[in-house]
Amino acid sequence: MQSVELQQRLCAEPFSLLGVHKAGLFTRIRAWLPGALEVNVVTLDTNEILGRMRREGNSALFELELVADWPACLYKLDILTSNGRYERIDPYQFQQQAYHAVHFVDQDPQNLYQQLGAQLISLDEGLSTPVSGTRFAVYAPNARAVSVIGDFNWWDESAHPMQKTSLGYWVLFVPGLKAGQRYKYALKDSHGNALPHKADPIGFQAEQYPSHASVIYNHQEYQWQDSAWRQREGENPYQRPMSIYEVHLGSWRRKFTEQGSEYLSYRELVKTLLPYVKDMGYTHLEILPVSEYPFDGSWGYQPVGLFAPTSRFGDPDDFKYFVDQCHQSGLGVIIDWVPAHFPEDGHGLARFDGTHVYEYADPRKGWHPDWNSCIYDFGKDEVRQFLVASALYWLDKFHIDGLRVDAVASMLYLDYSRNEGEWIPNVDGGNHNYEAISLLRWMNQEAYRRFPNIMTIAEESTSFAKVSRPVYEDGLGFGFKWNMGWMHDSLHYIAKDPAYRSYHHNELTFSMVYAYDENFILPLSHDEVVHGKGSLLRKMPGDEWQQAANLRCYAAFMFGHPGKKLNFMGNEFGQSAEWNHDASLQWHLLEYDKHKGIQTLYRSLNHIYCRYPALYECDHQNHGFEWIDHHNAEQSILAFVRKSADARQKVYVICNFTPVPRSEFRIGVLDKGQYQVLLNTDESQYWGSDFTQQKQYQAEEQAWHDKPYSLALELPPLATLYLIYEQDS
CATH class of the missing domain: 2.60.40.10 (Immunoglobulins)
Known part of the structure; x- marks a missing residue:
């Protein structure tokens, strides 16, 4: 009976059958050894042969009977098979x-x-x-x-x-x-x-x-060298510059071999990606999901291994080296983390033991209609612990600085992408998933408690309240939230022909109505340049020059607007084609002045943004922003001022969203004195028209826009100007 249970692989308690067992006056050692012809039991420390095991019938079960007072010791099995002889320590003695x-x-x-x-x-x-x-x-x-x-x-x-x-x-x-x-x-x-x-x-x-x-992997072998980065103290992320470069590692750049186009490894990316990102002035890298996933076309958003960095680019030590080198270069690392759903691949979590261990059993809660994937059972203790453990694991073992949590809205709402009758209301009859809300709060509490210097970021596309507010304030506990509303409205506006923008002026200004409700990041992410949406450059209207000018004007508007920044790879040099995850970015475009000019602008924007506190210190405090003119819909011109925390530094942002230059264009300013031009997106180095080369302006004692002083500007076409005023100490 014992051998039948083992032979049929139906034994749930092998320790009750195998290993060492006392039986009256005897001690029996049993071992299940398929393929064995002869087996000896040998002491581990002295190599003394205790005896030859007897086979039970024709089965693979072997047994040795010893006297009861045999001194217990560790043993190994000396096994003869048709392929030769080998030894193994019997696992069933432990x-x-x-x-x-x-x-x-x-x-x-x-x-x-x-x-x-x-x-x-x-x-x-x-x-x-x-x-x-x-x-x-x-x-x-x-x-x-x-x-x-x-x-x-x-x-x-x-x-x-x-x-x-x-x-x-x-x-x-x-x-x-x-x-x-x-x-x-x-x-x-x-x-x-x-x-x-x-x-x-x-x-x-x-x-x-x-x-x-x-x-099997040994987490103890890699020797980290980023202690200085990890031990930094006193940094408030809300008052620090944050310009994020979002990257899909498999398509940022590829190498060409005899086998064709291949991925760069984590270590090769250290030599290519890191210097580029540093030169461009970004502060953080955000990597599309690195948790192991089976299908390239999911970009990592259908993961099956929430504790394993994908081996497409190397082993876990290679990924640690990548993060380590980022930190030593002064770059933070954010990874996309996907706790919302997982695919049905046979080797994965779906119906793991024949039942719904990880996913909701009812398809009205457990099946995602958008992505044809399983939804975690957020109410089950073991699943909740599994997901929180995964979040902590990346922060702990891989020194990750931030987790951008994907598809939060799909977790929060029971009726997300479902029609009436296709979802189950909560206990109060509503559509909020209380279990998922509780899980996200727990995850954020644990992450910030154990790793105070990290950040969590929600990709949440609705008006759910207090996503980036602490749990003790009844929030979800995230550090930041993507501003999907700003992204949608501003892209809709900039895609319009300038002749029609006057009718959509509020799409640029509405974001300031709610700008301080959350700790926002302004995203222009991978989702905006796939599935027929076209590249960022190709969203712009007009001829070749106007498309590039629109993009430059819009990019500078983004960097001037309150909120941290995120741009997907390729945006920074005006990639022409829609993003293709199976191919490298169009780096050859940098042979052309237009694309080189766009790249130069993004480099300038990053360095200016990081250098001047007025552009980042009060991203999440309303006293750091003031409208100068948000009513000029007729001319599609927008003007506002950003202020440092002490208000001694002010950066004025003036955007002309039409191809019409404006001479002697007057805007109100707060202070008397000299104003320097920090940025003009129309300069020739950016492939602009160089309509004006004026580098400074003097404030006049002429009230304008309800401000005591004003400037008469030369405003270039389809361009954004930054002017700085710094109060003497």
Whole structure:
């Protein structure tokens, strides 16, 4: 009966059958060894042969019977097969050590990645001989049987059955397994039916198609060199410049080999991407999801490995090196993190043990109609802990500076993208997903409590209140929120022919009505340059010169507007084509003055933005902004002033959204004195017309726009001017 259960892979308690057992006057050692012809039991420390094991019938179950007073010691098995002889330390003599994996898992989210998955450990406490190996632990509460398979057991599903615990975790310590070895889990559902082999939900490294195998990884080997970055103190992110370069690592730039176009590795990106981003003046890199994902075309937004950086570009140490070098270069690293949904791939989380372990069972809550993917069960304790653990893991093990949380709106609303009758109301009859709201609050609290210097950013497209307000103020607890309203309105405006912009003037000004409701980031993200939307440059109306001028004018408007900044790669040099994740950016365009001029402008904008506190210190405080003129719809001209925290520095932003130059154009100013031109997007270095080359203006004692002084400007066509006034100390 014992051998049948093992043979059919239906054994949930292998420690009750295998290993060392007292039986009256005898001690029995049992081992399940498919393919073995002959087996000897040998002491581990002295290599003494204790005896030859007897086979039970024609099965793979072997047994050695010893006298009861045999001194307990560690042993190994000397195994003869048709392919030769080998030795292995019997894993079933380590029951206590295997169980230890899940003693404290439910007490702290971090315990999940510190205890579960494939943990490299060394056993020495109470043992005569230290033993190193890998302890496996996986959550599959409704499985009938689970075994770990890999190269080490020739992927034999019956070779290493795991032990089920009362908490629903399956555990086994396998001696001798080292970093770099591949593995998966073979599960049978509650009816005994075999399921697809599963990658480790808390696997730290993964292989690509076709294996999708998990890989044992040692987190202790990489030596970080970013202590100065990590230990910095006193930085308030709301009063610091933040210009984010959003990057898809697979298509920023590619290399060409005999096999065709290939990805740059994490280490190759250090040599190419980092110097470029530093030269351009960005403060942060935001990387589209790096959590392991099976389908290139999802860009990472359909992840299956929430604890493994994708191996497309290298191993986890390579990714650590990438982050490390960013920090040493003074760049923060933000990653997109996707807790909203996951794909149905057979090796992933979907119906993990034959039941809905990770996803809502009811498709009205558990299936996402937009993305054809599963939605996490945000109300289940184990799933909540799993997701919070993933967030903490990236901040902890990879020193990530920020998490941009994708698709928050889809989590908050039960009726998101659903018609009437396709969703289940909450207990109060409404459409808010209380479970998801609670999860996001918990995640943010844990992240900021443990890593005070980090930031969390919500991609949230609705007017849900207090997304970036603390939990103790009844907020969701995010540090920042993408300003999707500003993005939508301003892009809609700038795409209009200048002749019609006067009718849409409020689309530029409306954002200031709610600008301080949240801690906003102004995004021009990857979502705006795909799926037929065209590149940022191609959204602009007019001929070739006007398109470029519109883009330059708009970019400077964005950098002047309150809120931190985010631009997707390619925007900064006016990529012509829509983004293609399967190809490199159009770097050859920089051979042309137009695109080189746009790139030069973005470089200037970043450096000016970071240099002058008036442009960033009060991004989230209303006393740092004042309208000069927001009523001039007829001429499509906008003017406002940004102020430093002490109001001693002021930067005036004047935008002319028509191709008509304006001479002696008067705007009101607050102070008497001299005003320097910081930026003119119409300069020839930016491929502008050089309509005016005036570098400074003197304020006149002529009241204008309800201000005591004014300037008479030469306003170029389709251009933005920055003028600075600095009060003497």
